[in-house]
Structure formats: structure tokens, C-alpha cells
Amino acid sequence: MSPTDNPTSAHTFQVDLRGLVDLLSHHLYSSPRVYLRELLQNAVDAISARRALDPGAPARITVRADDELSVTDTGIGLTEQDVHTFLATIGRSSKRDADGRLDGAGLARARGDFIGQFGIGLLACFVVADEITVVTRSAATPDAPAIEWRGSSDGSYTIRTLPASAKPEPGTTVTLVPRADAAEWTRAGRVLALARDFGSLLRHDVTVVDGNGTEHRVNRTPPWAERHASPLARRDALAEYCRAAFDFTPLDTIELDLPLVGLRGVAYVLPDAAPPSRRNGHRVHLKGMLLSDQADELLPDWAFFVRCVVDTDGLRPTASREGLYADETLAAVRDALGARIRDWLTGLSASDPALLHRFLSVHHLAVKELARYDDELLRMMLPWLPFETTDGNVTLDEFARSHPAVLVTRTVEEFRQVAPIAGAAGLGVVNGGYTYDHDLVHRLPEIRPGVSVSDLDPGTVTAHLDTVDPAAELAANAFLAIAREVVGRFDCDVALRSFHPTNAPALLLDNREARHERTRAQLADEADRLWADILGSLRAEAPRAQLVLNHLNPLVRRAATVTSRELAVTAVEALYGQAVLMTRRPLKASESALLNRSFISLLDHAMLGHEAGGAGGSNGSNEAGGAA
Ligand SMILES: Nc1ncnc2c1ncn2[C@@H]1O[C@H](COP(=O)(O)OP(=O)(O)OP(=O)(O)O)[C@@H](O)[C@H]1O
Numbered sequence: 001m002s003p004t005d006n007p008t009s010a011h012t013f014q015v016d017l018r019g020l021v022d023l024l025s026h027h028l029y030s031s032p033r034v035y036l037r038e039l040l041q042n043a044v045d046a047i048s049a050r051r052a053l054d055p056g057a058p059a060r061i062t063v064r065a066d067d068e069l070s071v072t073d074t075g076i077g078l079t080e081q082d083v084h085t086f087l088a089t090i091g092r093s094s095k096r097d098a099d100g101r102l103d104g105a106g107l108a109r110a111r112g113d114f115i116g117q118f119g120i121g122l123l124a125c126f127v128v129a130d131e132i133t134v135v136t137r138s139a140a141t142p143d144a145p146a147i148e149w150r151g152s153s154d155g156s157y158t159i160r161t162l163p164a165s166a167k168p169e170p171g172t173t174v175t176l177v178p179r180a181d182a183a184e185w186t187r188a189g190r191v192l193a194l195a196r197d198f199g200s201l202l203r204h205d206v207t208v209v210d211g212n213g214t215e216h217r218v219n220r221t222p223p224w225a226e227r228h229a230s231p232l233a234r235r236d237a238l239a240e241y242c243r244a245a246f247d248f249t250p251l252d253t254i255e256l257d258l259p260l261v262g263l264r265g266v267a268y269v270l271p272d273a274a275p276p277s278r279r280n281g282h283r284v285h286l287k288g289m290l291l292s293d294q295a296d297e298l299l300p301d302w303a304f305f306v307r308c309v310v311d312t313d314g315l316r317p318t319a320s321r322e323g324l325y326a327d328e329t330l331a332a333v334r335d336a337l338g339a340r341i342r343d344w345l346t347g348l349s350a351s352d353p354a355l356l357h358r359f360l361s362v363h364h365l366a367v368k369e370l371a372r373y374d375d376e377l378l379r380m381m382l383p384w385l386p387f388e389t390t391d392g393n394v395t396l397d398e399f400a401r402s403h404p405a406v407l408v409t410r411t412v413e414e415f416r417q418v419a420p421i422a423g424a425a426g427l428g429v430v431n432g433g434y435t436y437d438h439d440l441v442h443r444l445p446e447i448r449p450g451v452s453v454s455d456l457d458p459g460t461v462t463a464h465l466d467t468v469d470p471a472a473e474l475a476a477n478a479f480l481a482i483a484r485e486v487v488g489r490f491d492c493d494v495a496l497r498s499f500h501p502t503n504a505p506a507l508l509l510d511n512r513e514a515r516h517e518r519t520r521a522q523l524a525d526e527a528d529r530l531w532a533d534i535l536g537s538l539r540a541e542a543p544r545a546q547l548v549l550n551h552l553n554p555l556v557r558r559a560a561t562v563t564s565r566e567l568a569v570t571a572v573e574a575l576y577g578q579a580v581l582m583t584r585r586p587l588k589a590s591e592s593a594l595l596n597r598s599f600i601s602l603l604d605h606a607m608l609g610h611e612a613g614g615a616g617g618s619n620g621s622n623e624a625g626g627a628a
Pocket residue numbers: 038042043045046073075076077078086087092093094095115116117118119120121122123172
């Protein structure tokens with residue numbers, strides 16, 4: 001059989017409109033409410049098209065909400081041919097060039113002048129109504145008659161010519177009668193709220209007329225596009241807009257202006273701490289029409305502390321028109337807005353440090369968390385973040401100016417114990433015990449190359465404490481020997497130094513590595529052969545802990561001259577025990593036993609002394625005893 005015996009025939013796709021509307025309403029649009037946005041948008045586009053021909057043409061949109069809903073515009077209108085070509089052909093739009101392609105000049109034109117571009121918007125009306133009526137008269141072809149088109153959700157439509165008197169002026173009225181299950185979307189109150197939400201920044205007059213004939217103005221010029229009597233009045237007007245749109249009073253307002261994409265608006269700084277995980281919805285308007293109030297892709301993630309409202313001509317909507325299309329333009333806009341907010345932050349340090357501090361007092365934890373992963377933010381903010389230091393609560397920059405060798409503790413306890421003494425000895429210590437702080441302080445040299453940062457270790461502190469004079473050291477020698485013997489059992493050295501505050505008798509310098517090394521060594525001693533070898537091979541020369549006795553402290557001076565060995569041992573145990581307690585680290589069993597023992601001995605000694613004193617004698621008998 002030859003191919004000609006079986007001829008091919010051409011067919012056209014059939015579209016099941018009900019299926020398409022179902023698809024749109026369940027999968028493309030988030031809610032039936034979008035029907036009003038599509039109607040307003042078509043009206044705006046029609047006015048833009050008419051004004052391109054006649055710049056003085058009227059520009060009014062009137063929404064009537066009664067038993068039925070209608071939207072009337074003074075736009076370009078349609079001829080019968082236009083109705084067949086554009087209105088009744090799904091996917092066809094007058095807002096692209098004749099070739100109708102979604103690229104090249106046609107798309108550029110659609111994006112430049114109009115909000116719509118896909119040719120599916122009108123279908124959104126079928127989400128709330130089974131029939132749409134369009135009465136229209138063309139402004140481009142003034143002698144063309146007025147046309148009435150009735151489209152049904154089953155895919156059929158009728159068209160008829162009307163007498164000129166039925167529509168004396170050019171423009172279009174779209175009317176729909178809601179289905180019973182969708183009536184709530186076309187009630188006057190709801191329509192006004194929707195119109196204000198979607199259309200508050202539309203650039204042509206929009207009015208909603210309710211069932212009583214009362215007119216409600218929908219849109220206004222945004223405060224950033226208005227002139228104000230003074231910068232303060234401008235700021236107030238912007239803040240007022242924030243209260244109305246977002247329901248909070250901003251800490252500050254940052255004006256946004258990117259002429260290349262026709263974008264203007266404001267970033268509002270949140271007055272309360274927001275977890276960075278909570279992404280802020282920004283309000284994005286496209287040629288005045290609200291595209292989304294949840295657009296989180298407009299700003300870089302780190303800018304979680306602002307909420308924006310912007311109106312732009314240059315960004316693309318997705319087909320649902322509820323989000324921004326992710327293209328290079330959006331990426332460039334995000335970078336540019338990020339740069340603007342960063343400029344605000346850095347500018348604040350010079351122009352309004354008080355505000356910067358207010359900002360950081362609210363957002364510093366979140367800023368710190370992000371700065372660990374975001375190098376840019378780290379560079380920008382680290383010098384400004386408040387840290388607890390031996391100079392009080394200061395920024396790292398301030399701190400590093402007086403202490404180019406920054407020391408940082410690993411725990412809050414270490415800081416509490418060492419800071420007063422290290423501070424008095426002229427050392428600069430930062431509390432690295434709070435979440436993120438230790439990591440962040442260590443990154444300071446990346447942005448301040450002259451600064452060094454190291455973890456606080458016992459040797460550094462001891463080296464900065466004043467040595468005592470040799471004669472005093474010699475006089476205390478016997479006591480120090482007993483002290484070394486007692487605390488040596490805890491892998492601890494003893495040193496005698498002079499330091500402030502004088503009411504601190506002793507300081508236990510101990511760091512985590514040293515503690516871990518000692519625990520490991522202890523395990524090695526207790527372990528069986530195999531494990532002892534393995535643990536032994538890991539042995540490192542870790543610094544021992546150090547008990548530094550304060551020669552300026554009267555109690556220590558007295559203890560150093562005690563002649564009774566027993567009392568000297570008790571004194572060392574008590575001093576060591578108290579110093580361990582001051583570190584606030586958990587006590588080992590042997591340390592608890594030592595504390596108990598020293599407490600009981602001291603009590604015993606005090607009572608003995610009391611009795612001896614009460615009997616008129618001395619406590620010399622005890623000093624003579626001596627054996628431990
Ligand atoms: N109020 C109106 N005045 C004049 N023409 C209109 C009006 N409403 C719709 N049209 C015509 O009908 C066409 C289809 O409208 P529809 O809303 O379906 O798509 P669109 O606005 O072109 O694109 P989109 O799907 O992106 O909204 C429009 O391109 C326009 O030519």
C-alpha cells in the first residue's frame with residue numbers, strides 16, 4: 001500500500017475549558033480572590049494602551065459590587081475582530097507583538113508597558129463565575145460599534161453588536177454573576193478589601209462603589225513618591241505607611257530606588273528580634289499592582305531584619321502572578337537592594353551610632369548567628385557587635401584598639417573567675433562563653449590584620465601577675481612546699497604572686513585541654529595494658545593547672561607563716577577547694593572529699609582554738625603537733 005492510500009489530515013487541539021479552569025484554580029492561583037486582581041490589571045493595561053495613543057485620555061477604573069460585580073475602565077476597548085482574536089483565544093494576548101511569541105521584542109514590549117502578558121488572566125473569573133460578560137467599545141477604531149461578548153465556562157461564547165447608545169464612550173465593562181458557592185468573593189466589603197490590597201498603589205484612579213452607591217477610593221500615591229515639607233515629615237509619612245501595611249513601627253526606614261528597573265520603595269527595620277529562620281514576606285507591586293505580600297526572594301537572606309514594600313516596572317511575574325520569576329534581573333535587583341541595606345548599616349556607624357547600637361541591641365544574636373556563615377556580614381558587623389570584655393560591654397573594634405593581643409575565654413565561668421584579675425594585670429580578655437562568641441572573636445584578625453586573638457591559657461595570666469620579692473618567697477618556702485605536695489595530687493602547680501583584687505586569696509588557672517589531658521592520663525593509669533599503651537601514646541605535654549596564691553591577700557600571708565604542718569595542709573586544701581569552687585566547674589569526687597576534709601579540720605581547729613582561748617591558754621599545743 002502506498003503512503004497516498006492513507007492520507008494525513010490536520011486537526012486543531014480541542015481545549016476543555018472546564019478542565020483548564022479547574023487546573024488554574026487548584027494549581028496556579030492560591031485563592032479565588034485573584035479574579036479581582038486580573039480584572040483590575042486588564043483595566044490598567046487597557047488604559048495604558050489607550051494613553052499610548054492619546055496621552056490625555058481619561059484614566060478611571062470603577063468597580064461596582066452589588067448582586068453582580070462589574071469593572072469598568074476608560075481604556076482602549078476592543079473591536080469585534082479584537083474580541084475574537086484576543087479575548088476569546090486562550091493564550092493570546094494583545095500585549096505582545098503580532099507574532100505573539102513569548103520572547104524577543106514582543107515580550108519586551110509586554111513587560112515594558114503592561115502588567116499582563118500570558119493571555120490567560122481572564123480565565124481567573126471562571127473561578128468565581130460561570131459566565132462573563134464584556135461590553136466594549138474601541139478607542140483605536142472610533143467608528144467601530146460597541147460589542148457584547150458573553151463567555152461561558154463550558155468553552156462557548158456569543159457575540160453581538162450593540163447600538164452606539166449602549167456604550168457612548170470608549171472603554172470596557174466586564175460583568176460577572178458569582179456562582180452561589182463563590183458569592184463571598186464578590187460582596188462589597190470583601191471587594192473593597194481586595195481592591196485595596198491589590199490596587200493600593202495603582203497609578204490610575206480606582207473607585208469601589210458599593211450597593212448603596214457609596215464611592216470608596218482605593219489607591220493613593222505612596223509616601224516615597226510624594227513631596228514632603230521636611231525630611232522629618234517624610235520619615236513620619238514612611239513610618240505611618242509601615243504601620244498601615246505591616247502593623248509595626250519601624251526602628252528605621254531605608255529608601256530604595258533602582259531607576260534601571262523602575263523600582264522604588266522602602267525597607268523597614270523590624271523593631272523586635274526576629275529569628276533568621278523566619279523569612280520576611282516583602283510586598284512587591286508590579287506597575288502598582290500587588291504581586292505578592294510574601295516575596296522573600298527580593299532580598300538576600302542576611303537582610304532578615306527588614307521588611308520591604310517596593311513598586312517596580314522591571315521585574316517579571318510568574319504565570320500565577322503571585323511570585324517573582326527567578327531570572328538574572330531578579331538576582332541583580334537582590335544584590336543591589338542588599339548593597340543598599342549594607343550601605344545603610346555601615347553608614348549608620350558614622351551617621352548615627354546610637355541607632356546602630358539600638359539596632360544591634362535588638363538584632364545582635366541573629367546577626368552573630370548569620371555572621372558565622374556569611375563572610376560579608378561578618379566583615380560588616382563584627383567590629384560593631386557588643387561583647388563582654390574586661391573593659392565592660394564594648395565592640396571588638398574599640399576593645400582591640402586598647403588590646404591588640406585579644407585573649408578569649410572558652411566558658412563564661414572562666415571569664416567570671418579570671419577577668420577581674422587579668423583585667424587588673426592589664427590583660428584584655430573577651431568572654432567567649434556565649435553562643436557564637438568564641439568563634440566570632442577568633443575571626444577578628446581577618447578583618448583587623450594588626451590584631452591577634454588567642455585563647456586564654458594559665459601561663460599567660462600567670463606571666464602577667466607581679467612576682468613577689470625573693471625574701472618574701474623564701475620566707476614562704478616551707479608553706480609553698482607543703483602546698484605543692486597537697487595540690488600536686490590534682491596535677492596542679494603552685495605559684496606565689498601579687499595581684500588584685502587583694503581580697504582574692506587564690507586563683508586556679510586551668511583550661512579545658514589541660515583538664516582533658518589529665519582525665520586521659522588518669523584513664524591510662526586505670527586501664528588494662530592494651531588501652532594504657534594506646535592512651536599513653538596519645539600523651540601530650542599539656543600545661544598543668546596552676547594554683548596562684550595572692551601574696552597581697554592577708555589570709556595567704558598568715559597561712560605562709562603557719563608553723564603547724566597540719567594547719568598548713570588544711571589551709572592549702574581550703575584555698576585550693578575555694579579556688580576550684582570559683583571556677584564553677586563540676587567537682588571531681590576527690591575534690592569534694594578534699595573540701596569536706598578541709599571544712600571539718602577548720603571547724604575542729606577553730607573550736608579547739610576557741611576552747612584554748614576561753615581557758616586562758618594559747619593554741620600552741622596544736623602548732624606543736626604537726627603530723628598530717
Ligand atoms: N478591560 C479590557 N480592555 C481591553 N482589552 C481587554 C480587557 N480585558 C481583556 N482584554 C483583552 O483580552 C486579552 C486577554 O486578556 P487576559 O486577561 O486573558 O490576558 P492578558 O491580560 O493579555 O495576559 P495575562 O494572562 O498575563 O493577564 C488581553 O490581551 C486584551 O487584549
